[in-house]
Amino acid sequence: MAKIKFYAERCKGCGLCVLVCPHGNIRMSTELNETGHPYAVLVDPARCTHCALCGRMCPDMAIEIDDPKTSKKDKSGKPRE
Amino acid sequence: MDFHRPETLKDAPTHYCPGCGHGIVHRLVAEVIDELGIRQRTIGTAPVGCAVLLYDYFNCDIIECAHGRPPAVATGIKRMLPDRILFTYQGDGDLAAIGTAETIHAANRGENITVIFVNNAIYGMTGGQMAPTTMIGQWSTTTPDGRGQYAEGGPIKVCEMLSALDGVCYLERVSVSSPKDVMNARKAIKKAFENQIAEKGFSLVEVLSMCPTDWKLPPEKAMDFVNEKMKKVFPLGVYKDRSGGRHE
Ligand SMILES: Cc1ncc(C[n+]2csc(CCOP(=O)(O)OP(=O)(O)O)c2C)c(N)n1
Ligand code: SF4
Ligand code: SF4
Numbered sequence: 144m145a146k147i148k149f150y151a152e153r154c155k156g157c158g159l160c161v162l163v164c165p166h167g168n169i170r171m172s173t174e175l176n177e178t179g180h181p182y183a184v185l186v187d188p189a190r191c192t193h194c195a196l197c198g199r200m201c202p203d204m205a206i207e208i209d210d211p212k213t214s215k216k217d218k219s220g221k222p223r224e
Numbered sequence: 225m226d227f228h229r230p231e232t233l234k235d236a237p238t239h240y241c242p243g244c245g246h247g248i249v250h251r252l253v254a255e256v257i258d259e260l261g262i263r264q265r266t267i268g269t270a271p272v273g274c275a276v277l278l279y280d281y282f283n284c285d286i287i288e289c290a291h292g293r294p295p296a297v298a299t300g301i302k303r304m305l306p307d308r309i310l311f312t313y314q315g316d317g318d319l320a321a322i323g324t325a326e327t328i329h330a331a332n333r334g335e336n337i338t339v340i341f342v343n344n345a346i347y348g349m350t351g352g353q354m355a356p357t358t359m360i361g362q363w364s365t366t367t368p369d370g371r372g373q374y375a376e377g378g379p380i381k382v383c384e385m386l387s388a389l390d391g392v393c394y395l396e397r398v399s400v401s402s403p404k405d406v407m408n409a410r411k412a413i414k415k416a417f418e419n420q421i422a423e424k425g426f427s428l429v430e431v432l433s434m435c436p437t438d439w440k441l442p443p444e445k446a447m448d449f450v451n452e453k454m455k456k457v458f459p460l461g462v463y464k465d466r467s468g469g470r471h472e
Contacts, residue, residue, distance in 0.1 A: 145225075145226075153237060155241075155242035155243075156242055157242035157243030157436075157443040158243075158443055158444060159243060159443055159444070159447065162444055162447070163402070163403050178237075180242065193225050194225060195225040195227040196403040198227040199227075199248075199403050199406050199407070200248070200402075200403055200406060201247075201248075202238075202240060202242075202243065202244055202245065202246070202247025202248045202251075203237070203238065203240075203247050204229045204233065204247075204251060206227070207227055207228050207229065208225060208226060208227040208228075209226065209228075210225055210226040210227075211226075212226075213225055213226040214226040215226065
């Protein structure tokens with residue numbers, strides 16, 4: 144199963160991911176992170192299609208997706224040929 | 225869709241403002257370097273401007289240049305070490321104001337380098353002064369009533385201008401103001417690196433990019449500003465392509 148990760152500590156709260164998620168599945172936190180920014184939070188993991196549009200718009204690499212199906216690395220983390 | 229930090233991008237927080245396009249352009253360049261497997265032989269030449277700390281973010285060799293001189297520095301390195309892949313990364317002030325001469329002459333000589341030109345229509349680092357690419361009517365700290373054709377002249381359109389030079393191989397203007405634009409930008413950047421690997425000569429990708437801070441706009445309005453205002457003055461597209469190959 145694919146898994147999406149939001150790194151709150153890297154988020155600057157720009158909200159570009161919120162704008163581009165086709166399912167309206169991202170919101171900004173009401174609390175602030177260590178750098179004083181609100182941060183992006185996934186609303187409902189079940190509704191995420193792992194399309195990565197949010198990650199592509201993120202200027203801060205605060206979003207990553209593990210997807211074993213399209214991964215270029217095998218389970219041990221080594222690159223697949 | 226597996227989506228991870230490219231190896232060419234260090235795992236470090238950047239100093240860029242929230243919603244700044246520089247971070248997106250960094251990731252695209254890094255992804256392309258990863259994909260082409262050229263990280264160990266790539267050297268970037270960094271500008272003066274907000275991207276001045278490129279060496280803190282890129283996991284490849286980076287040389288910080290005097291303001292506007294990345295194409296001249298890249299020329300020197302590429303001629304001495306032709307097996308290395310050289311890219312410049314420059315803002316509009318760096319590339320089209322203080323570095324105009326270096327840009328035009330490197331392009332005219334057809335240097336086999338890749339130029340990544342981030343056009344945010346303003347001087348970001350120094351607090352929002354007019355840039356060569358500031359648009360007619362656009363506010364900046366040095367054009368408080370908007371840039372005027374008579375007083376300041378119109379915006380310089382770099383791709384259009386360079387397309388007249390015989391030495392140039394490839395010119396494309398892209399944007400990072402929507403996911404679709406970001407994916408197109410990645411293709412153009414990849415092509416600009418492939419051209420160099422195939423020794424086809426000077427390639428430049430102009431990227432329309434957001435500067436929410438100095439435009440005094442929230443990030444989402446800054447995206448609209450690129451989509452609704454900048455794209456009209458700076459139309460996206462291929463301005464020259466003598467690479468002979470097709471996109472992708
Ligand atoms: C020789 C010299 N002249 C002027 C400056 C001041 N200065 C620093 S950055 C900059 C322009 C930055 O604008 P741009 O190239 O558009 O990059 P951005 O910050 O928008 O990414 C200027 C004029 C300088 N550092 N050195
Ligand atoms: S991967 Fe796609 S569906 Fe999932 S949160 Fe990001 S934009 Fe929304
Ligand atoms: S001033 Fe503008 S270009 Fe510079 S980091 Fe901030 S948003 Fe980006």
